[in-house]
Amino acid sequence: MNSQILAITVFLTTISLSTSVQAANSEHVRRLLATKECQNCDLTGAGLVLADLSGANLSGANLAGANLSRANLSAADLRGANLSGAGLFGVNLSSAKLSGANLAGADLRNSYLMNAELNGVNLNSTSLQGAIGIPSQIATPEEFYAWGVAEAQKGNQQQAIDYFRQAIAMKPDYAGAYLARGVARYQILDRQGAFQDAQMAEKMFISQNNNSGILTAQAFLKELQTPQDGKVSTGKPSFFDFVGSLGSVLLQFFPF
Missing domain, CATH: 1.25.40.10 (Tetratricopeptide repeat domain)
Structure with a gap:
């Protein structure tokens, strides 16, 4: 348990903060966690470490700079979402729909990408070391x-x-x-x-x-x-x- 708390603390402290980035819309965060339905939501910089978002509808959502480390996003709909600079260390994206998403600068180390849809994804400067199930085309x-x-x-x-x-x-x-x-x-x-x-x-x-x-x-x-x-x-x-x-x-x- 102590090691898990330490890991979460490390994840939180590694998020880079920018004065030009606004905080997430708190109502949108509550809606997401309660219903897993948050199309086109403003979740900029949201703290969603270890969140269970399996099957969530986040198409078109703005998750720039959000911390989703170790979250469960299996089978989630993230088509067209903005995940630039997001913390996705160890996240489960198995079978997730990510077509057209922006993952530029995101941290996907040790993530799970089995059967994820990654057509047209922006992976510029994305960190993928240790990720499992990386499609060969990316x-x-x-x-x-x-x-x-x-x-x-x-x-x-x-x-x-x-x-x-x-x-x-x-x-x-x-x-x-x-x-x-x-x-x-x-x-x-x-x-x-x-x-x-x-x-x-x-x-x-x-x-x-x-x-x-x-x-x-x-x-x-x-x-x-x-x-x-x-x-x-x-x-x-x-x-x-x-x-x-x-x-x-x-x-x-x-x-x-």
Whole structure:
């Protein structure tokens, strides 16, 4: 409970306040919470942390700068809504309708976007790191790759593997993503999957004349082929540290 209170406090204190932004219409906030019907409402800067707004009708509403962290907006109608700069950390937007919404500058980290409708959404400068269910059409392969590396560095290997999978699905010759996915699989002791990815990475690096990539993939393959003598190591190497040059090779594929 204390950790939940602390988390909520952090969410509240991270909202940036601007003198040019007016407060939410209190009557509109009450209407929303009581009826879940608030089309075209003025909810600018509203505090709606952890609110249950599943199925709510918020089409055309102004939620600029609102704090909806950890709120439940599953299946909500947010078509044409203004969510610019909104705090949506950990929000549940599964199956939500967001077509034509403005999410510029919104914080969607660790959110849930499975089956969300995102046609024509403005995602300029939107933070999506850690989000689950990101549709492939709203991010580049390089962005999925960068998110994967970030999750792997934090120890979230399964999430990292999913991001690398999405990067590869969009860009089948993405050697760096194969190599990174192989490392993530190695971290969860999936040596067979890691070996297959390393082989693919090596093949692609060769076709792309990437000498550092070739050497790194080969070093990884050698590591994977080292006999384990029936022993399972209790310690796992960090994402970048198990071979000296791997980090610099993987960083070549970041979108900057």
